[in-house]
Amino acid sequence: MDYKILFIDDHEINSSKGLKRIIHSGKKRNTPVLKADRPWEAINQMGGTVRKEGSLYRMWYDSWIENTKYNGYASLYAESNNGINWDKPILKKYKDFNGNLNNNIYLNRISLRRKTLSPPKNIEQDHNKNILYTPHLGEDKKYTMIAYDYAYTNFGPYDGYYLAYSKDGITWTDGPLEPVIPGHADVGWFMYDNKDKMFRGIVKAYLNIRGYSRRSVLWTESNDALDWTLPKPAIIPDKIDDLWSNGDPERFTQFYGMPIFRYNSIILGFVEDFRTTDGHRSRDGFTYPQLVSSRDGRKWERVGNRSPVIELGEPGSWDWGSVSIGNSIVIEKEEIKAYYTGRNDTHAHTTIDNEPVEGSIGVATWPIDRFVGLESKEFGTLEINESNPKTSLHINANANNGFIQVALYNNENNIEGFNIEDSIKITSDSLDHIVEWNTNSSLPKIPLKIKIHMQNAEIFSLWWS
Incomplete structure (x- = not known):
């Protein structure tokens, strides 16, 4: 089973702004x-x-x-x-x-x-x-x-x-x-x-x-x-x-x-x-x-x-x-x-x-994973602690009324081809979005931090596979 970053607590979060934690009743x-x-x-x-x-x-x-x-x-x-x-x-x-x-x-x-x-x-x-x-x-x-x-x-x-x-x-x-x-x-x-x-x-x-x-x-x-x-x-x-x-x-x-x-x-x-x-x-x-x-x-x-x-x-x-x-x-x-x-x-x-x-x-x-989410009514940012990347980055999120974009960086340095402006916007609701960038570059095999920009969207989990 892939290790998932869940947003039920702040354990994996380095910083966030403009987000609210939402509990979803069954x-x-x-x-x-x-x-x-x-x-x-x-x-x-x-x-x-x-x-x-x-x-x-x-x-x-x-x-x-x-x-x-x-x-x-x-x-x-x-x-x-x-x-x-x-x-x-x-x-x-x-x-x-x-x-x-x-x-x-x-x-x-x-x-x-x-x-x-x-x-x-x-x-x-x-x-x-x-x-x-x-x-x-x-x-x-x-x-x-x-x-x-x-x-x-x-x-x-x-x-x-x-x-x-x-x-x-x-x-x-x-x-x-x-x-x-x-x-x-x-x-x-x-x-x-x-x-x-x-x-x-x-x-x-x-x-x-x-x-x-x-x-x-x-x-x-x-x-x-x-x-x-x-x-x-x-x-x-x-x-x-x-x-x-x-x-x-x-x-x-x-x-x-x-x-x-x-x-x-x-x-x-x-x-x-x-x-x-x-x-x-x-x-x-x-x-x-x-x-x-x-x-x-x-x-x-x-x-x-x-x-x-x-x-x-x-x-x-x-x-x-x-x-x-x-x-x-x-x-x-x-x-x-x-x-x-x-x-x-x-x-x-x-x-x-x-x-x-x-x-x-x-x-x-x-x-799945939707007990709790982080929601941005307007614009919000989320920075995830450093982790070791694999082949693909997945996000469980609802961006039907807005968007989500993702950047990767290491030691505060941007990774060429994986900046926010390179990120293809996520604009739909899915239990398993695969994050994509406009680049031909391969993911570097070094520890990476993840930065997320989101507007009128809610994110529930994130994982590498």
Whole structure:
């Protein structure tokens, strides 16, 4: 994969003028892609993982069930050929709360440990299941699951994050009988970073911040998913996050969780902004994701103006009360998909006109690399740090209403044939413009800086190939 210069942060930028960083909210479908339509489903949640393997999309998701027989999470599995229409295969692995074996339940940890097919216990077990692709651990550990358990029963000795392993993502074997990360509340998201060859995690904890006990997100890392570093704050709500409250003591911001994923040269997080509306009771409010970024998984930065990267729906719609993603980003050649939980209630289950609470799974999409762009309304300039050139320079940009021109130079010296006046203007919208100059000269094989002039245009990424 070519190394891309992304404009989500200033890491690759030497200088800029006349540009504004713009966050683009994902384009949502009007209706969910997966709803609760089986007897063993109730409130479906993206408390799990979506992967694309070859042409097959795979989803491990949760359904919260609350009735006279059962109160807890069911761990469910679905497949799709297009990422939109999903099938729920009959796995016949574990009985549901009615004793029915014909379902798509892929895990019941109590039954797994007791080697039975008994219906699930009335507990909250295996919450927020992260299914990580880890073939480097061996054939029997091709998939590693990291999930939280509340330890309300003898599942384990105490609450925390437990491991399980699988060769196919369907049939699981237990990891250690004790949690690899004790405690740290019930929302944790993990990844295996193929670039840095390590596991990374974000777990939730309550921190006292400016007079409130706030849900907060902490980073941790591991070489083997067994031994983790002491979790430390990744990012905390600051005073800007509380501006929406207008000084109302009943209103403040918390961070409910933060799914993370590698995106080429950067690590991105979707921090869940929980806008609490009932003060120290800390139960009610709205949740939606904002984009944050990191170069090392430890130090995290806010992006742009902190606008939602996936917006809440209009009041009364299926996802007006809460939008939250999971370990559920799928990066394809020309598109990014994010699968998310949409709910018609606030965190304390308040609905409009006392409608029944519903939770479904939707999808939001972006053109590749277009989470964030640098935009010039009039004329702007951008200078990129020195890099080693290859054969061609590519730009993902929209210049439909303006232009972009590119110059190359070394040690402040212009390169003959590659000045701004030699650059053929880019005046269209493309995910992959190839930069051209009016010259017969070949690119010099020396480190080069890139200078961009742009007007009424937006640039998203840049790379050599």
